[in-house]
Amino acid sequence: MAFMKAPPRLQSLVEEGLIDTVVRQLMSGKEAMVYVVRCGDETRCAKIYKEADQRSFRQAVDYTENRKVKNSRQARAMAKGTKFGRQASEAAWQSAEVDALYKLADAGVRVPQPYNFCDGVLLMELVTDANGDAAPRLNDVDFTPEQARRHHARLITEVIRMLCAGIVHGDLSEFNILLADDGPVIIDLPQAVDAAGNNHASRMLLRDVANLRNFFGRFAPDLLAIDYGNEMWDLYQRGVLYPDTVLTGHFKRKTGPVDVRGVLREIDDASAEEAARRVRMAQS
Numbered sequence: 001m002a003f004m005k006a007p008p009r010l011q012s013l014v015e016e017g018l019i020d021t022v023v024r025q026l027m028s029g030k031e032a033m034v035y036v037v038r039c040g041d042e043t044r045c046a047k048i049y050k051e052a053d054q055r056s057f058r059q060a061v062d063y064t065e066n067r068k069v070k071n072s073r074q075a076r077a078m079a080k081g082t083k084f085g086r087q088a089s090e091a092a093w094q095s096a097e098v099d100a101l102y103k104l105a106d107a108g109v110r111v112p113q114p115y116n117f118c119d120g121v122l123l124m125e126l127v128t129d130a131n132g133d134a135a136p137r138l139n140d141v142d143f144t145p146e147q148a149r150r151h152h153a154r155l156i157t158e159v160i161r162m163l164c165a166g167i168v169h170g171d172l173s174e175f176n177i178l179l180a181d182d183g184p185v186i187i188d189l190p191q192a193v194d195a196a197g198n199n200h201a202s203r204m205l206l207r208d209v210a211n212l213r214n215f216f217g218r219f220a221p222d223l224l225a226i227d228y229g230n231e232m233w234d235l236y237q238r239g240v241l242y243p244d245t246v247l248t249g250h251f252k253r254k255t256g257p258v259d260v261r262g263v264l265r266e267i268d269d270a271s272a273e274e275a276a277r278r279v280r281m282a283q284s
Contacts, residue, residue, distance in 0.1 A: 009048045012119050026134055031190060036126060044115065047122040049094050097190040098122060100167055107165040109158050110185050130181045138174035148219035155184050155212050156228050161243045163236050168193050168201045172208035174215040202233050227251045
């Protein structure tokens with residue numbers, strides 16, 4: 001097996017003995033670069049987070065609202081946008097994915113198993129397909145109607161488990177779910193939000209669930225009539241959502257005054273999501 005020279009950002013991990021060799025670059029995305037690495041007898045992947053000025057993804061206020069930092073000095077600096085504040089904000093953004101991965105793995109959610117986080121590099125499981133190759137994204141796979149229904153049901157269960165663990169992905173779509181040998185695996189969680197502490201969590205959850213419905217609905221149109229998102233959030237708010245909850249797919253909306261500002265925000269979000277989706281499709 002041929003190996004490549006370790007990129008500068010991975011050199012310290014090699015020197016610390018956390019990585020033995022770098023095999024190849026796996027992908028370069030909007031937030032990070034990912035490499036296949038060898039750690040002893042294991043093949044894993046190393047995710048190198050890009051610096052803030054090199055990322056196309058911006059830490060929107062909606063995502064970072066109520067995100068915990070170490071102390072009040074950091075919080076004040078982050079609010080002022082000082083150099084120290086920007087560094088603290090960057091560290092909080094990176095650690096959000098690490099914290100979410102550990103928490104979700106413990107909750108039984110199918111995410112890549114995290115192993116270590118050092119110098120802005122996340123070492124984690126290399127998700128593979130039946131042949132042992134790097135697993136493809138859902139966007140790169142075609143499904144039969146039966147497969148689409150099965151994977152959709154599995155992912156709805158995963159979203160329920162995430163919500164029961166207090167986490168909303170915030171950017172879930174066919175572009176950040178891998179199809180492994182054992183089924184779908186949810187990836188890319190730096191924008192994950194606290195379901196109870198973020199005022200935008202419900203809107204993000206509904207968008208995540210709608211993205212799953214719309215993608216799999218291309219292969220199984222009957223899925224397009226199902227409303228799991230509102231039902232899921234309603235059960236969560238009432239404290240009766242559990243990891244093994246079976247949803248009906250139907251939700252009766254309460255009648256009352258229309259939240260015009262909320263509707264306009266949903267329209268703006270949908271437009272932004274569609275624009276982002278087209279960019280990702282053009283890049284894939």
